[in-house]
Amino acid sequence: METEQKSIRALKCEQSVLSRADGSVMFSQGNTVVMASVYGPLEAKIQKELSDRMYVEVNYKPKIGMPGVAERGKEKLVKTTCNHIILTNLHPRTAVCITIQEMQDGGTLLSASINAVCLALLDSGLPLQCLVAAVTCLVDKKDKIVLDPCIRTVKEGYKAMFTFAFDSQKYNLILSHCEGQVPYTLFQEAMELCQKASHIIFDFYRQAVLRKFSKELL
Amino acid sequence: MKETPLSICEKQCVVQAVKEGQRIDGRSLSEQRKPCITFGTEWGCCQVLLGNTRVMAQVSCSIQVPKSSRANEGMLFINVEMSTMAAEHFEAGRLGQQGIEVNRLVERCIKDSRCVDLESLCILVEEQAWEVRVDIHVLNHEGNLIDAATLAALGALCHFKRPDVTLDGREVIVHQLDERDPVPLTILHYPLTLSFALFDQGKIYALDPTNLEERSADGKLVLGLNAYRELCTLQISGDGVFIRKEAVLSCANVAASRAVEMVEMLKKCLAADAAERIKGKYDGLVSSVALEAERVTTQSQARTYFKAPAHNLEENADEESLPVPKIKLVKDQGIVTLQTRSDASSSESDTEMDPLPPVPVVKKRVYEEIDIGNDSEEESVMLITNELT
Numbered sequence: 001m002e003t004e005q006k007s008i009r010a011l012k013c014e015q016s017v018l019s020r021a022d023g024s025v026m027f028s029q030g031n032t033v034v035m036a037s038v039y040g041p042l043e044a045k046i047q048k049e050l051s052d053r054m055y056v057e058v059n060y061k062p063k064i065g066m067p068g069v070a071e072r073g074k075e076k077l078v079k080t081t082c083n084h085i086i087l088t089n090l091h092p093r094t095a096v097c098i099t100i101q102e103m104q105d106g107g108t109l110l111s112a113s114i115n116a117v118c119l120a121l122l123d124s125g126l127p128l129q130c131l132v133a134a135v136t137c138l139v140d141k142k143d144k145i146v147l148d149p150c151i152r153t154v155k156e157g158y159k160a161m162f163t164f165a166f167d168s169q170k171y172n173l174i175l176s177h178c179e180g181q182v183p184y185t186l187f188q189e190a191m192e193l194c195q196k197a198s199h200i201i202f203d204f205y206r207q208a209v210l211r212k213f214s215k216e217l218l
Numbered sequence: 219m220k221e222t223p224l225s226i227c228e229k230q231c232v233v234q235a236v237k238e239g240q241r242i243d244g245r246s247l248s249e250q251r252k253p254c255i256t257f258g259t260e261w262g263c264c265q266v267l268l269g270n271t272r273v274m275a276q277v278s279c280s281i282q283v284p285k286s287s288r289a290n291e292g293m294l295f296i297n298v299e300m301s302t303m304a305a306e307h308f309e310a311g312r313l314g315q316q317g318i319e320v321n322r323l324v325e326r327c328i329k330d331s332r333c334v335d336l337e338s339l340c341i342l343v344e345e346q347a348w349e350v351r352v353d354i355h356v357l358n359h360e361g362n363l364i365d366a367a368t369l370a371a372l373g374a375l376c377h378f379k380r381p382d383v384t385l386d387g388r389e390v391i392v393h394q395l396d397e398r399d400p401v402p403l404t405i406l407h408y409p410l411t412l413s414f415a416l417f418d419q420g421k422i423y424a425l426d427p428t429n430l431e432e433r434s435a436d437g438k439l440v441l442g443l444n445a446y447r448e449l450c451t452l453q454i455s456g457d458g459v460f461i462r463k464e465a466v467l468s469c470a471n472v473a474a475s476r477a478v479e480m481v482e483m484l485k486k487c488l489a490a491d492a493a494e495r496i497k498g499k500y501d502g503l504v505s506s507v508a509l510e511a512e513r514v515t516t517q518s519q520a521r522t523y524f525k526a527p528a529h530n531l532e533e534n535a536d537e538e539s540l541p542v543p544k545i546k547l548v549k550d551q552g553i554v555t556l557q558t559r560s561d562a563s564s565s566e567s568d569t570e571m572d573p574l575p576p577v578p579v580v581k582k583r584v585y586e587e588i589d590i591g592n593d594s595e596e597e598s599v600m601l602i603t604n605e606l607t
Contacts, residue, residue, distance in 0.1 A: 007523045012507045015515040018358040019270045020305055026507050031259060033503045035357060037303040042219050059310045061301055063263070063276045064353055067311075097219075099303040099310070101355060103265070103274065104258045104503045192527045200522045208517035215514050 006147045008135070008197050011204045013116075015123045015212055023124020027116035030150055031106025036116035038124040040096030048095060053088035055095040060113065063102045074100075074110055081114055081134075081165055081175050087127040096126065107151040108136040110163045110177065115201060122209060131168035133201035134175070135194040136161065139182050145190055147197060162187070164194040168202050171195055221307035224433045232434040236417045236424055243269075243428065248472045250412070250426040253366075253480065255373055255487040259502035261400060262378030266370040269428065270360035275370035276353050277378040281392070284340065284347040292339020292347040296325050297354065298367060304356040316363075323364050323453065324354065327411050327442040328371055331450035335404035341383055341390055348380060350403065361428035364440055368411040369480070376405055376488055408481045409450040412473035414439040416454075420461035423469055425476070437461075439469055445481040447474040 009030030018024035021037035028034075041054060048055045058079045060071045082098060098120070100113045111134035118132050137147045138154065138161040146153055154161070160180025167174050173191070232242065239247060251269035258265070262277030284291060298321040301310040308314065313321060328334070339348040352374060354367050379400035382393045415427035415435035423439060424431055432438070437456015443449055449470065454461060494500055508516035 004526055005523045006526045007521050010521050011517075011519045012504065013517050014508050014513075015517075017515070018272065018303070019360055020358055021303065024303075028504045028507045031501055031504060033258075033507060035303070039219075039302060039306050042306065059301055061299065061303075061310070061355065063260075063274075063355070064278045064351070097302045097306075099301050101274075101301070101303060101357060104260065104263065106259070196524060196527050200524065204517065204519050207519070211517055212514050 006193060006197065008148050008200050009150070011201070013119055013204075013208055015119060015208065021120075021124075023120045023122070023126070025116055025119040025123055026103070027112060027119055028104075029106075029108060029112045029115065030148065031104060032108055032112045032151075033104040033106075034109065034112045034116045035101045035103055036113065036120040037099045037101075038096060038117075038120045038126065040098075040124065040126055041091040041094035042097055044093060044095035049093050052092050054086065054091040056082045056086060056088065057095055057097045058082065058117075059097070059099045061099065061101045063105070074113065077110065077175060077177055078114055078117055081132055082117065082121070084174055085118070085128050085130055085132050085167070086121065087129055090127050105151060107149050107154045108163075110134065111136040111148075111165075114165055114175070119205065119208065122205065131202060131205055132165050132174055133168070133198040133205070134163055134165040135197045135201070136163045137190050137194055138162070139180070139186055139190065143182075143186065145186065145193060147193055160186075162190050162194070164191055164198075166195055166198040168205075171198060219302075219306045221305070224430075228430065229434040232431055233417055236422055236431070241424060242430065245426075247423065248425045248476075250365075250476055251362075253369060253483065255369070255484060256503060256506040257373070257377050257487075257491045259500060262374050263502070264370050264373035264377055265503060265506065266366050266373065268362060268366040268369070268426070270358060271362055271366045272356075272358040273363070273366040273370045274355045274357055275367070275374035276355075277350060277374045278353070279348050279350045279378075279380045281341065281346050281390075282349040284344065286344075288336075289344040290340050291336040293349040294329050294334055294336065295349060295351045296321065296329060296371065297352065298324060298356065299353060300356045300359075304359040308356075308359075320356075320363050320367055323411060323440055323442075323451065324367050324371055326453075327368050327409050327451045328352075328375070331407070331409045331442065331444070333372075333405055333407050333409050333444070334375060335406055338404045339380075341385070342388070346390055350375075350378075350380070359429060361430070361432050362413055362426050364413050365411050365426065368409075368442075369484070372408060372410060373484055373487070375403055376408075376484065377491070378403055407444045407446065407448070408484065409442050409444045410477050410480055411440055411442045411451060412476055414441075414469050414473075416456060416459050416461060420459040420465065423465065425472060439466070441470055441473045443470070443474050443477040445478050447478065 012028045014026045017026045018037055021039055023038035026035045044055050056079055058075045060074045062071055098117055102109060114132060114134035121128055137145055138149045138158040139145055140158050160182040163177040164173060165175035254267040256265045257263060265274045298317060300308045300317045302308055341347055352371050354371055356363055379402045382398040382401050384391045414423040414425055415431050416423050416437040416439055417435055419436060437459035440453040442451025508518050
């Protein structure tokens with residue numbers, strides 16, 4: 001099979017965009033725009049306090065209506081990813097509050113949210129074990145794998161949609177969220193493709209952080 | 219998390235400066251921060267930046283049964299959302315006292331002034347009407363949430379377009395957005411709020427207070443005005459504030475001229491947005507992400523191409539030659555289980571089934587890189603069995 005050219009849509013970010021949050025970012029992937037903010041380490045509520053580590057709280061806010069079950073699902077996925085990458089043992093009995101606001105839906109909200117949260121955590125200075133990059137791909141009705149689909153492709157219908165998140169050290173799989181039904185070979189192909197694509201996102205993080213510290217503070 | 223308490227020296231500094239006619243950020247007492255308005259790709263999405271205060275509003279609509287007291291009108295619902303993103307003391311999902319105040323003032327300015335023509339939103343009297351919902355999200359709180367929220371809500375309402383509806387006798391047909399062009403709302407006038415922070419028991423007032431000025435102030439005066447200099451809303455709050463009527467009138471004059479300018483600016487931004495859309499390749503809020511590209515906190519990267527990893531399908535057997543295990547339902551004393559061929563005891567057709575082909579090389583390679591854990595040869599096809607037996 002010939003290897004074809006796959007692509008990740010244009011990435012843009014602005015760090016420290018909110019003046020009050022400890023870490024914040026406005027992140028766009030293609031036409032999807034997401035804002036993430038991190039406050040931490042904060043004083044934890046007594047019910048949520050953990051004696052040996054930091055409690056990670058994630059709030060996902062949709063643009064329209066009240067948060068429902070789908071939002072709670074996304075929150076859980078982001079929360080498990082964050083629990084893996086944040087060194088929670090260093091700040092026991094505190095909490096970190098991560099809020100994700102949907103600004104514009106251009107498809108791939110879950111992976112854009114995870115990427116935005118990673119950048120916001122970098123901006124906040126919380127100690128991290130590794131970085132995380134999430135990539136979405138979908139298998140359309142003709143069994144073709146589309147990487148980083150736009151909203152029009154998603155609305156046309158698909159056989160399956162996968163979101164994979166990888167760590168920055170060994171590119172191991174941290175999170176895998178799948179909807180739909182496909183043969184195993186397609187699933188593997190999608191995962192390999194997303195793994196390769198995650199390199200681009202890690203590169204983007206590196207460039208963003210390098211640029212932020214490129215000027216000397218007077 | 220509680221809000222950091224305001225220290226006495228901070229408060230005294232602000233109050234002293236205001237008494238001398240100066241403000242911390244260098245503005246004059248009747249100068250407003252310059253608002254920055256951007257719109258999104260979806261109709262009815264508006265983001266407003268008032269200095270560092272950032273608010274986003276989104277309008278949506280749905281068909282509901284109209285209220286029995288106003289059977290020939292549509293409905294307008296305004297909802298303000300404040301989350302921890304805006305400030306550490308805000309709780310997600312619950313509006314505190316400040317949130318309720320913002321919500322109520324935006325409602326009074328926009329809903330009670332009847333700036334949106336609700337009668338045009340009626341489809342079938344007493345049966346169907348449009349309910350327009352405005353969700354206002356406060357993203358960053360650096361003072362004067364009321365003005366930013368009202369401006370965002372008004373901008374979103376002016377920007378919004380609802381689906382076109384045709385009545386075929388008693389039948390209502392809602393057209394999709396690609397079928398027929400959506401229809402904008404009828405806005406009768408453009409009301410905006412302007413807030414003043416009151417110092418020295420109401421003798422001195424500062425327009426568009428920052429967070430620090432708001433907290434140090436004795437009280438607040440909120441005026442709702444439209445482009446025709448008509449007063450829509452008035453609220454004075456704060457204990458120990460004795461504001462004289464001349465002061466209210468002079469505030470109203472300052473606010474009225476500012477309101478006219480703001481409505482002009484809003485109309486210009488709407489026209490610019492419409493022009494951008496016609497050009498094509500409209501990306502909405504994306505252009506506001508790295509707005510000042512020379513800042514070191516921004517980073518942009520164009521669409522990046524790479525070569526997909528080679529997936530050797532020749533080594534794999536074709537789909538047809540991989541035997542698909544036939545799954546049949548077996549009822550055993552009322553318990554239904556799914557049996558694959560391999561564990562069916564009656565073996566009439568067992569001999570036909572070839573042994574499963576060995577796992578192709580590619581799969582093993584993936585396991586080394588991805589490290590899922592279980593490298594059983596039979597795993598690929600036998601997964602269903604493991605779960606059910």
